[in-house]
């Protein structure tokens with residue numbers, strides 16, 4: 001069990017996180033009105049977008065009004081940046097007010113303002129269990145891309161001491177982790193596993209020789225199986241966050257890890273990426289974000305990431321909506337009965353059943369109906385009946401779809417097989 005678990009799993013970074021729902025709605029509307037008017041007045045690119053949609057900034061009063069404005073696709077942002085020298089004319093302040101500029105693949109350029117809390121990572125790290133005085137190994141890249149600095153800013157706000165470790169050098173990373181009383185890790189989940197394996201290879205006892213207690217991971221998917229493996233290996237609390245170079249922190253897990261709370265610095269919509277229609281809670285769609293950031297006020301930015309809202313309130317007390325994880329990119333999903341099914345969602349489901357050795361989802365069509373079949377291979381000596389019932393329920397909870405389950409003999413499926421096979425014939 002984690003030392004100091006209570007200290008790390010209680011409290012909030014900012015009282016805003018627990019504001020009552022009514023107050024939150026008022027806050028959101030006020031922030032939205034302010035940012036749209038600011039962006040219209042100061043960013044030429046945003047003014048053009050609103051004018052083209054024939055929307056006056058004063059007409060955007062609340063989240064529903066935003067829908068009149070088309071989503072700004074990520075690919076469009078790349079094009080706009082190519083056409084207009086500085087951030088596609090979407091910057092909301094003069095360039096001399098910036099602190100840094102980052103470059104991500106695309107290429108896409110992202111600004112950082114001078115404000116200490118820029119990127120909004122403080123709340124995310126606190127919610128993940130980081131506290132003042134933690135010594136943290138920050139394994140996000142510090143050069144060109146913003147990951148390293150983004151975390152660095154947030155860690156400073158929380159009062160942590162940072163080792164700017166960056167990426168790679170797994171042997172040195174493992175040695176630092178053993179030599180210094182490092183209590184926190186920030187980086188991708190897979191790299192933490194690489195470091196753990198390297199540490200074992202070097203003969204360190206990962207549980208005894210290291211003092212790691214908390215990890216904040218991001219930048220890639222965190223399958224539940226990997227989270228469990230890391231938590232067991234290090235006796236560490238692993239929480240994830242979701243953010244992008246363009247937007248900063250968008251959402252993050254709290255101690256309950258039941259979805260990711262939205263940051264108070266953003267307004268998030270989940271929409272059908274083809275029709276732009278809003279999705280109901282639980283239904284997957286594209287994450288579209290408006291940031292309350294005067295430096296780089298992106299309005300209705302389509303991330304291309306797929307997620308869904310969680311409806312129930314969170315026992316942690318934070319009143320923000322939550323995202324049910326990131327399932328993947330919109331282009332990779334298969335649509336079944338009008339609902340997106342992404343391999344990551346299926347991994348999430350299957351990850352909850354250690355008895356499932358291999359799996360494959362087959363999407364077919366019977367009559368005019370899509371059919372979805374989960375083909376699974378089970379480990380030996382498993383009591384099938386309760387497992388299949390529980391699996392059915394989990395599939396319905398996560399995918400909002402019913403599926404057939406077919407238990408196939410061991411050796412039927414291969415690791416290299418496609419995870420979702422679409423055998424529907426059209427016409």
Ligand SMILES: [Zn+2]
Pocket residue numbers: 254255256261314315316317318
């Ligand atoms: Zn919570």
